[in-house]
Amino acid sequence: MLLFAMLMSARLGIFQETLYKTYGKHPREAMFYSHALPLPGFLLLLPDLWNKIILFSASELIVVWGLSIPKMYLYMLGNAVTQYICIRGVFILTTECPSLVVTLVITLRKFLSLLFSIYYFQNPFTMQHWLGTVLVFGGTAIFVDLFPKFMEYFSETPKSKVE
Secondary structure, rough: OOHHHHHHHHHHHHHHHHHHHHHHOOHHHHHHHHHHOOHHHHHHHHHHHHHHHHHOOOOEEEEOOEEEHHHHHHHHHHHHHHHHHHHHHHHHHHHHHHHHHHHHHHHHHHHHHHHHHHOOOOOOOHHHHHHHHHHHHHHHHHHHOOOHHHHHHHHOOOOOOOO
16 A cells, blocks of 8 residues: 555656646645645545544643643644645655655655654564665665765775875
């Protein structure tokens, strides 16, 4: 499922790159449409959303600037703000870099987020995690041509002083 999502994300990146070449680079407009068009789909989830609103409203109250606000709403606000910053950066990145670079950056960000989650929640780091680590960093190293640069750096002989 994750592989499928990554492939679809890469395809979307290529499509955005094509659109930007044809119609110009407008990251804020692209971000608006990609978030506004799916909104009617949330009507299908209205009963579940209503249950979450009730659940959030029943959470512990926290006083912020003299207002008592349920803690879950503050968490949701914090999540929304950080997600906005992240996705805005991605849409700006799509206007400045080829889609392969954007996909690589997003994959690395997701991977680092996964590593942080494993560390924070004290989950075991399994053999599958090690395999994923090797694949992500290996792919990144291949993309940036790190191995030839690494070999060139260590194969050079020190230059002697010319007197």
